[in-house]
Amino acid sequence: MAPAAVVIAVLGGVALEGLDPDRDEARRWAERELSDPVYEASEPTPIDLIAQAIGDFIADLLTPRDGVPWSPLVAIAAVVIAVGLVVAAILIWGRPRLAHRTRESSALLFGEAEHRTAAQLRAAASQAAGAADWDEAIVLRFRALARGLEERGIVEAPPGTTAQGLARRGHHPFPEHAERLDTAARAFDDVRYLRRRGTAERHAQVASLDDELARTTPVRAPEAILS
16 A cells, blocks of 8 residues: 555544544654565655645644544544545556657657647648649648647657658558558658659649548547557
8 A cells, every 4th residue: 555545544534433543643653564574665755745735734633622522423524625635646646647648759850850730731732732832731731640640639649750751550440541651651751751743643642641631530549659
């Protein structure tokens, strides 16, 4: 049991059993439990610090005032509130931060800094296509495709991911589009690295795939695919 839970369990048991320790005795009971060597290696977490403050509050609550003890119902209510606070702390500090991780991984896209959203990349690709700059239009539209999958939490593109690697990661959530994903990735590599001229037809293929994926529900619930 974690130190935070131990404090609540020890003091909660005291209240529920109807015992009436003074402040010092309640603290000694909690300290005795936490003196177990299993806790010595643990560094205090925000949850532990909150639990310690709650434990002090409950111990103070259980201490009689002017010779008149508190009602057991009040003590039980305090324990319930304390447990609720600990649960809230766990939810706040313990839940995964997928969005945060996604923002960090998105600082680079296919080896280059890229902070634009999928919508912004699509707009830039359309502008390049309007100027018949097919090389730029293909590169930007494939980047938009990748960023769109990231934003939806379907596929991640951490630093080091290649266009071909991203296409392979898209095979599982979009099996019916697997071949077209590979074709779009090759189009990106051809114009970006092999210096082959882009064409309106190849741009249309990438743009059409991006539009379809944006409207398609993946095979499984959105979840970042890392392998």
